[in-house]
Amino acid sequence: MPTFTGEEALNYDQRIGKLVPGYALLHQITAAQLSVTLAPDATILVVGAGTGREIIELAAQHRGWHFIAQDVSADMLEIADQNFTNLGIADRVTIHHGKVTDNLFTADAALCLLVMHFVQDNGDKDDLLAQISRNLKPEGRLYLADLMTPESGFEREAQFLFCHTALGLTEQGVEKMRRNFVEEFYPIGLERLNTLLDKAGFSTPLVYFKALGFSAFSSHKCI
Numbered sequence: 595m596p597t598f599t600g601e602e603a604l605n606y607d608q609r610i611g612k613l614v615p616g617y618a619l620l621h622q623i624t625a626a627q628l629s630v631t632l633a634p635d636a637t638i639l640v641v642g643a644g645t646g647r648e649i650i651e652l653a654a655q656h657r658g659w660h661f662i663a664q665d666v667s668a669d670m671l672e673i674a675d676q677n678f679t680n681l682g683i684a685d686r687v688t689i690h691h692g693k694v695t696d697n698l699f700t701a702d703a704a705l706c707l708l709v710m711h712f713v714q715d716n717g718d719k720d721d722l723l724a725q726i727s728r729n730l731k732p733e734g735r736l737y738l739a740d741l742m743t744p745e746s747g748f749e750r751e752a753q754f755l756f757c758h759t760a761l762g763l764t765e766q767g768v769e770k771m772r773r774n775f776v777e778e779f780y781p782i783g784l785e786r787l788n789t790l791l792d793k794a795g796f797s798t799p800l801v802y803f804k805a806l807g808f809s810a811f812s813s814h815k816c817i
């Protein structure tokens with residue numbers, strides 16, 4: 595996994611839009627679904643909150659919502675915390691550094707956007723989903739976005755081309771991305787995702803976003 599520390603954390607916001615086709619749209623349409631399903635005083639668990647993009651977007655739209663910003667990178671959370679302070683929303687956000695091992699929260703919904711593809715499928719993905727489930731209310735919805743295994747022999751090449759020509763990623767950046775996808779990502783297919791979610795007590799995932807290799811799914815807790 596990339597370290598998401600130091601320079602990697604500082605450059606994250608300017609880098610991510612060149613790496614994920616439809617990054618802004620993914621966040622906007624996730625927010626739209628939360629807006630029509632959650633109460634005005636909802637609490638949202640944001641797993642892998644990074645520099646705070648999800649929370650910044652959602653907090654501006656719903657003044658009564660509270661958030662848990664969880665991440666394993668202290669550097670990413672530090673930037674997020676500064677952003678929350680600058681925007682005057684820090685009092686609505688609980689920062690949680692490290693895994694959410696216990697039943698600490700009872701969130702109404704959970705987001706896990708662009709995180710689980712960095713987690714190995716050796717029991718670690720199961721652990722992450724179990725953590726989310728433990729901190730979510732019964733029937734609570736999970737929104738999950740990940741790099742998936744390619745659905746055709748040309749999807750990845752199209753993705754690299756799009757990032758270069760449409761999103762402005764340099765040729766060097768494309769080469770790095772090509773390497774990272776092999777060395778630092780652990781993508782899975784829809785069938786495996788279905789199995790993992792089912793084991794963690796979630797419903798069959800529904801696709802709500804797909805842009806080349808990245809897909810997003812909604813699911814709800816059944817137990």
Ligand SMILES: C[S@@+](CC[C@H](N)C(=O)[O-])C[C@H]1O[C@@H](n2cnc3c(N)ncnc32)[C@H](O)[C@@H]1O
Pocket residue numbers: 595597598610641642643644645646647648664665666667670693706707708709712713722
């Ligand atoms: C690509 S960033 C996504 C950040 C944010 N969700 C967004 O959409 O911009 C991935 C984030 O996931 C965090 N991360 C990686 N593995 C994690 C884990 N097992 N639990 C929580 N956060 C994790 C990284 O530290 C990083 O901040």
